[in-house]
Amino acid sequence: MIALLLAVLLAQDAPAPRYTEAEAQSLFNEASEAYSRKDFATAQAKYEQLIKAGMGGPAVLFNLGTTHLGANQLGPAVLYLERAYAQSHDEDIAANLAVARQKQGDQVVGADTAEPFLQRLAGAMNVQVVALAFLLTWYLGFLLAFLAWRRPASRWWFAIAASIFLLVGSLLGAAVGVHAYVARTVIEAVVIPETVKVREFPGERARVAFEVHAGLKIRVMEETGRYVRIRLPNALEGWTEKEGLVEL
Amino acid sequence: MARTGSAISGLFVMLAAASAAALTNQEPEFHMTSDRTKVGTEDTFHVDILVGNAPDGASIALPAGNDFEVLSRSESTQMSYSVGNGGAGVIKQLRRYTLTLRANRPGALTIPPAVLKTKDKSYKTEQLTIEVVSGRTREDRPRPRNPLGFPPGFGHLNDPFEDDDVVPDEGVAVPHGDSDLFLRAAVDKSEVFVGEQVMLSLTIYSRVDLASVDTVTMPKFEGFWTQDIQSPAQLSPEQKVIEGVPYRAYVLRQKAMFPMKAGESQIEAAEADINTGFLFAGRRVHRKSNPLKLKVKPLPGTGAVQNVGHWRLSVEATQTEVMLGDPIQLKVTLEGRGNLQNVQVPALQVPAGLKKFDPQTTDKPTVARNGQVGGTRTVEYVMVPQQTGTFVIPGLVLQYFDPESKHFEESTTQNITVTVRPGAGGATSMPSNGQPSSATADGPIKNQLVAGGLRQLRATARFEPQGPALWSRGFFLPLAVAPLALSMMLLGFGLVRGAVSKTSPEAMKRAQAKAARKRLAAAEKLLGSASTPAFYEEVERALRSFLEAKLNVPVTGLTREALDAVMATATVPASERARVLAVFERCDLGRYAPGMGEASARNRTLDDAAAAMEAWP
Numbered sequence: 001m002i003a004l005l006l007a008v009l010l011a012q013d014a015p016a017p018r019y020t021e022a023e024a025q026s027l028f029n030e031a032s033e034a035y036s037r038k039d040f041a042t043a044q045a046k047y048e049q050l051i052k053a054g055m056g057g058p059a060v061l062f063n064l065g066t067t068h069l070g071a072n073q074l075g076p077a078v079l080y081l082e083r084a085y086a087q088s089h090d091e092d093i094a095a096n097l098a099v100a101r102q103k104q105g106d107q108v109v110g111a112d113t114a115e116p117f118l119q120r121l122a123g124a125m126n127v128q129v130v131a132l133a134f135l136l137t138w139y140l141g142f143l144l145a146f147l148a149w150r151r152p153a154s155r156w157w158f159a160i161a162a163s164i165f166l167l168v169g170s171l172l173g174a175a176v177g178v179h180a181y182v183a184r185t186v187i188e189a190v191v192i193p194e195t196v197k198v199r200e201f202p203g204e205r206a207r208v209a210f211e212v213h214a215g216l217k218i219r220v221m222e223e224t225g226r227y228v229r230i231r232l233p234n235a236l237e238g239w240t241e242k243e244g245l246v247e248l
Numbered sequence: 249m250a251r252t253g254s255a256i257s258g259l260f261v262m263l264a265a266a267s268a269a270a271l272t273n274q275e276p277e278f279h280m281t282s283d284r285t286k287v288g289t290e291d292t293f294h295v296d297i298l299v300g301n302a303p304d305g306a307s308i309a310l311p312a313g314n315d316f317e318v319l320s321r322s323e324s325t326q327m328s329y330s331v332g333n334g335g336a337g338v339i340k341q342l343r344r345y346t347l348t349l350r351a352n353r354p355g356a357l358t359i360p361p362a363v364l365k366t367k368d369k370s371y372k373t374e375q376l377t378i379e380v381v382s383g384r385t386r387e388d389r390p391r392p393r394n395p396l397g398f399p400p401g402f403g404h405l406n407d408p409f410e411d412d413d414v415v416p417d418e419g420v421a422v423p424h425g426d427s428d429l430f431l432r433a434a435v436d437k438s439e440v441f442v443g444e445q446v447m448l449s450l451t452i453y454s455r456v457d458l459a460s461v462d463t464v465t466m467p468k469f470e471g472f473w474t475q476d477i478q479s480p481a482q483l484s485p486e487q488k489v490i491e492g493v494p495y496r497a498y499v500l501r502q503k504a505m506f507p508m509k510a511g512e513s514q515i516e517a518a519e520a521d522i523n524t525g526f527l528f529a530g531r532r533v534h535r536k537s538n539p540l541k542l543k544v545k546p547l548p549g550t551g552a553v554q555n556v557g558h559w560r561l562s563v564e565a566t567q568t569e570v571m572l573g574d575p576i577q578l579k580v581t582l583e584g585r586g587n588l589q590n591v592q593v594p595a596l597q598v599p600a601g602l603k604k605f606d607p608q609t610t611d612k613p614t615v616a617r618n619g620q621v622g623g624t625r626t627v628e629y630v631m632v633p634q635q636t637g638t639f640v641i642p643g644l645v646l647q648y649f650d651p652e653s654k655h656f657e658e659s660t661t662q663n664i665t666v667t668v669r670p671g672a673g674g675a676t677s678m679p680s681n682g683q684p685s686s687a688t689a690d691g692p693i694k695n696q697l698v699a700g701g702l703r704q705l706r707a708t709a710r711f712e713p714q715g716p717a718l719w720s721r722g723f724f725l726p727l728a729v730a731p732l733a734l735s736m737m738l739l740g741f742g743l744v745r746g747a748v749s750k751t752s753p754e755a756m757k758r759a760q761a762k763a764a765r766k767r768l769a770a771a772e773k774l775l776g777s778a779s780t781p782a783f784y785e786e787v788e789r790a791l792r793s794f795l796e797a798k799l800n801v802p803v804t805g806l807t808r809e810a811l812d813a814v815m816a817t818a819t820v821p822a823s824e825r826a827r828v829l830a831v832f833e834r835c836d837l838g839r840y841a842p843g844m845g846e847a848s849a850r851n852r853t854l855d856d857a858a859a860a861m862e863a864w865p
Contacts, residue, residue: 006257019711021711024709025708025709025711028711029710032707035705041594041668050711055711056711057709059706059708059709060706060711062706063705063706063709064703066703066705069702070702081380092704095701095703099701099702117524127717127718128718131717131718131719134728135724137730138731139731141731142731142735143731143733146735146738173728179717179719181721183720218580
């Protein structure tokens, strides 16, 4: 019943698809054929049509990112592959993402390769599954607790089961909370143009501190006007125009 | 052309000889004319001085002065014979002096009169005034006429004095002061595209005997790629006429130049040390050529195509069906006109199943008779199949700009399909000399299946609408908090209800019954025991403890009457007192009377005890 309720609620919040399943698959196939002909522009346009229609997903994002990678467009390639990886920690996505990062022109010297624990935790989980599991275990835990109260004859068994479920539910709830915290506080973006100038202060007259190049993943710290303060993995910071970045 | 000039001259000589007697002593004619009245300082012009019937021994002084430079001088004699009215023949001798002049400065300059002196008289021509301006007044001049050309009406005949070997060169300007020997640089085009060939010629023009050329210093050709076309060790002359003046032209150097960038290009002057004359009469002079300007136009379009010229691309494979491991040689040939060094042959894209080794490139430059540079570039690839199957080596496309048509052209080759079959032979590796070996050291070559590159695209997908994360939906938090809140509410409700129900009679009765049952719990456990007295003693003990709790007095050891009196004092109704006393009676009876050990009897006693406790006021 809870699952049914969730399905109804999820369906209400999701964008309405513009294609039927068959139409979407046909468009998907056409895009893949265009890729095989090395007609990357056509392939990209068709994959983007699916995404705009609310019919994206890890596979569509992976194909779109790989198509950009084939066309040597590093910025969009990393963007879509990162988005695909965020939805599905698939081996193929990780492999192509590694190829894209290898081609990327910036070497962030002294970067701490490991992300903070909370970010890693948030990145490692499939938050939709975890959130759903949390709700299920949480409700089951309370149901068993109620039964333990109302059925004195089997009170202990119900109480033990309720404790286990409530404990697991609490851990899952904490994981969802971590994900929500990271999502609200850590904003990551990808550099899209070939070269983006990063200045010491927000403004056209400010001195250019360094340049970053297409495909580099950075963290957006704050925003003022048309400038954002970015931070590289090695804590190097600067201001750049937000038009050159696309949020993950 | 046949030379007829000497025959015609002979005719005039014979006529003159035949009529020598008829030559009369006439007044000489003496005139000076110019073919131009306005010239530039860079122009040359002709002055003709005509002397007719000059007496024997007459001498002529041609005009002289510092305002003009005499570039050349020629002299010719013409005789005519006519018959007069009396039948006597008259011979007229006409002598023409032709001077080729050039003004040294601008202004209204005067050519002084020529003077003809005879034994007893002196004659002067009229002086000529020439308007001289700086530079040139006109580009094209008519070819110098033959002073002894055919009269009107004989135009269909070839001019006997015209020399086929003498080439007029009107594009060359004769320098001031060095008119006898000068060095000139010239290009065959003044406007070219980037990468288009332009021919530079360095020529010595001389009217003196040339012995040798010691040193030639060519300018720096910055912004050009150059190639020597002609650098003769032995100079050979060619007759040329510049503005009517005959010169011997010696080609000193010829270079093909290919401009590398667009814009106005300046080519500095070349220099040479030239020896003239012979032996002790010779002298060494230093000459400097004229600088040149060249307009280099950029290639049209976006600049993506840099190849210029006229090219043709072809591809040839040694074999298209091989065994696994056998090498395939593929030759890409580019031939045509243009700068071979600068042309980019497109790289061969080889399928992953064929291992391509570094190609060997051979250039064979050529120069056509007209000086056009070109050649052939051969790029030889060696490939060793690593996998079986059919592989398509895509055709090549070479785009180039053709300066002649001023359009971008394309030369393409066909795809080459190679079929590789499994086999035991073939090369296992490439030795150090780059040539594949057919020896198999480790057995047959295997079909190599190598992974790498990008992972393949997904063929299928789940087109799920992608909404925001579940936790970010509006319902998620209320849904998560709901069971906790509900539990808290239930707990609170229970507590409140419990607190309220403690004061009601029913609740009190229930509590009392509960307490009674609790007291009788030990007796209940003895329901099935073998010891009947123990059961009844436990029931009696529970009831006594109940009474002591309710009456707040010890009841142990009291007789039935005393107990009844205590209960009466506590205003316990008689019915309740009787019920309690009845239970005590049954307990006494149960310890001693037979049959009281039955389960039914025990249950009845237990229920009576409980009822007595529950019904307590």
